[in-house]
Amino acid sequence: MIEIKNLHAEIDGKEILKGIDLNLEKGKVHAIMGPNGSGKSTLSYVLAGREDYEVTDGSVQMDGVDLLDLEPEERAAAGVFLAFQYPVEIPGVQMSNFLKTAVNAQRKQRGEDELDALAFLKLVKDKMKALGVKDDMIKRPVNVGASGGEKKRNEVLQMALLEPKFAVLDETDSGLDIDALKIVAEGVNQLRGEDRTFLVITHYQRLLDYIKPDVVHVLANGKIVKTGGPELAQELEARGYAEFLGEEAA
Amino acid sequence: MKQAQNLARMPAPARYKADNAATFVEAFEGNAALKEGPEWLVSLRQEAADTVAEMGLPTPKLERWKYTNVHPAIKDVSGVAAKPGFVVKPVDKLVTDLSESLQNAPEWLQSILTERPHATFRYADMMMWELANMFTQDGVVIDVPAGQKVSEAITIDFTGHEGQLSAPRAVIRLGEGAELTIIENHKGEGQFWNNALIQIKIADGAKFRHYRMQEYGSKAVYTQNTHVEIGEGAHYEAFTMALGGNITRNQVHAAVIGGGAECDIYGINLLDGSQISDSTFEVEHMAENCNSNQFIRSVMRDQSKGIFQGKVYVHEGADGTDGYQLSNALLLSEGAEMDTKPELEIYADDVKCSHGATTGQLDEEPLFYLRSRGLSENEARALMIEAFVNEVVEKLADETVKDVVLQKVSQWLKL
Structure with a gap:
């Protein structure tokens, strides 16, 4: 169970999150839908610990720990994973080196033995095979020259390796054509499990056709304005976000 | 097509004159061994000593030495080492000690040893070059015959002598189609100054890889002058890693004299404390369809300072030239500094040249x-x-x- 209470956050003095309350049930897939500028990406960055966002109030409890007290790397070791909307290119860092460093950094923080090169290679090969990722991908520099689909598949591969308890997917569908979207969604679906909670952030319902949510929340103007079942996503697709924006404007 | 010129000594313009080399001129005067030997050698040393006495050592008043002032760092260096510290491995018939070759130097070797800096920067470069000339006693000669591909790298381990200037020289000649790799290792603690002069002739179709690891202690001063001529279809690849030393001046002048030749000059500077590392490169394109590439990356911590002065000079008629230079620097501390001065000078029409420089922090x-x-x-x-x-x-x-x-x-x- 992850409990977000009264979360307020701002960037450059401008308040974006204006009191978010959310209970995310363990093992469920929660979707957050909302129009542009509602605070979707801010929420994902704040959960992962990006420093240019200032949290001014509230808490995010996961297994009795307030994530907001932790550094980004400590959150990662505690089991938080953010799949980026725009995965960052890092020239000169080989994917395999990056993945191994990440896995071992987390193991070290948790007091576990680090994996040696051989054990890591076996692990990563298994995961790549399961997700249908090509072998040469891990020899390339992180995300450099990769297509939108490849970058998102890289994010899913990282998720598979790091085995988070709480995965936040920030607009995973953006920049993907329908075939790439299906492949990425298929990867995410493989990773669903009773110990893993998902927060899937998206503008469009399209992604939710492939990653079926258990609960759907609507985020508008920095607050959760409605919560419902999967059918809520369809309603939003049909009617748009106007009614929520209208309420704010009124 | 022009050839690299071998210029005789000429009086320097007044702005180059400085009276700051007295210690070394006195050391020269007091050393009888430097007045002995074949006539060409004695006069080479004497002319060089006269030039140094007249011009002194470079100061930041000279544009080309604007960012690097060696004087505070060498003020306690007074003597001159009788024998520069170096060991060559493996002992091979391609390698001879310069001290042995000097007495009966063949003509080709004499002509290289008596070369002077090329015209473009002759005065600014002359002092350090002549400083090496005036103390010419020892060093390495490596002569690879045409067609010989040397599979094992030759390593030269250099070191310094406390309180002293050393002036090792190296002459490296590759015959047509020859191949050679040299690794220079520079190590040693203490307050010393090593001023090396390295002259390289790469004949047509030959390949020379020239690597240098500079890991001197934090008080050492290391200045080196490499002059290389690259023949038709030949390839020169240079790389310097500057980790150590108080002040490093890594200077390379490459004359690309044969068509279709390639010249790559790479470098990494990893600096901290109050270290200064200066990479000053000049590539002169004198023939058609040659590629040159200067690529330097520097990382500075604390109060350290990096310098990149890179130049591509394309002579008239050197069409089809592809000249590229790039310096990227990361400053990790507030007091760190990077000075960059990329330059292009082009007298040919059909040329692709570009240069770039960035200085910043980690994203x-x-x-x-x-x-x-x-x-x-x-x-x-x-x-x-x-x-x-x-x-x-x-x-x-x-x-x-x-x-x-x-x-x-x-x-x-x-x-």
């Missing part, structure tokens, strides 16, 4: 990305710095050298 975006995957801030920074310099290392042709360099990079990052 926040990838740092956050790495931390969100579990890397600590330090681990994330180290990985990114490693990646930054790896892009130079990737270019090197020698796999063993690559591994050694990467090891040294990760050691530096752990400091």
Whole structure:
């Protein structure tokens, strides 16, 4: 169970999150839908610990720990994973080196033995095979020259390796054509499990056709304005976000 | 097509004249051994001593030495070493001690040893060059006959002598189609000054890889002048890693004299404390369809300072030239500094030349990305710095050298 209470956050003095309350049930897939500028990406960055966002109030409890007290790397070791909307290119860092460093950094923080090169290679090969990722991908520099689909598949591969308890997917569908979207969604679906909670952030319902949510929340103007079942996503697709924006404007 | 010119000594313009080399001129005067030997050698040393007495040593008043002032660092260096410290491995018939060859130097060797700096920068470069000339006593001669591909790299381990100036010379000649790799290792603690002069002739179709690891202690001063001529279809690949020393001046002048030749000059500077490392390169394109590439990456901590002065000079008629230079620097501390001066001078029409320079800090975006995957801030920074310099290392042709360099990079990052 992850409990977000009264979360307020701002960037450059401008308040974006204006009191978010959310209970995310363990093992469920929660979707957050909302129009542009509602605070979707801010929420994902704040959960992962990006420093240019200032949290001014509230808490995010996961297994009795307030994530907001932790550094980004400590959150990662505690089991938080953010799949980026725009995965960052890092020239000169080989994917395999990056993945191994990440896995071992987390193991070290948790007091576990680090994996040696051989054990890591076996692990990563298994995961790549399961997700249908090509072998040469891990020899390339992180995300450099990769297509939108490849970058998102890289994010899913990282998720598979790091085995988070709480995965936040920030607009995973953006920049993907329908075939790439299906492949990425298929990867995410493989990773669903009773110990893993998902927060899937998206503008469009399209992604939710492939990653079926258990609960759907609507985020508008920095607050959760409605919560419902999967059918809520369809309603939003049909009617748009106007009614929520209208309420704010009124 | 022009040839590299061998210029005789000429009086210098007044602005170059400085009376700051008295210590070394006195050391020359008081050393009888330098007045002995074949006539050409005695007069080479004497003319050089006269020039140094007249011009002195370079000061920051000279544009080309604007960012690098060696004087505070050499003020306690007074004597001159009778024998510069170096060991060559393996002992091979291609290698001879210059001290042995000097007495009966063949004509080709004499002509190289008596060469003077090329016209473009002759006065600014002359002092350090002549300083090496006036103390010419020892060094290395490596002569690879045409067609011989030397498979094992030759290593030269240099060191310094406390309180003294050493002036090692190296003459390296590759015959047509020959291949050679040299690794210079520079190590040693103490307050000393090594001023090396290295002259390289690469005949048509030959390949020379020239690697240098500079790891002197924090008080050492290291200035080196490499002059290389690259023949038709030949390839010169140079790489310097500057880790140590108080002041390093890594100066390369490459004359690309044969068509279709290639010249790559790479470098990594990893600096901290109050270190200064100056990379001053000039590539002169004198023939058609040649490629040259200068690529330097520098990382500075504390109060250290990096300098890149790179120039591509394209002579009239050197059409089809592709000349490229790039300096990227990372400043990790507020007091760190990078001075960059890329220059192009082009007298041919059909030329592709570009230069670029960036100086900055590590990007926040990838740092956050790495931390969100579990890397600590330090681990994330180290990985990114490693990646930054790896892009130079990737270019090197020698796999063993690559591994050694990467090891040294990760050691530096752990400091």
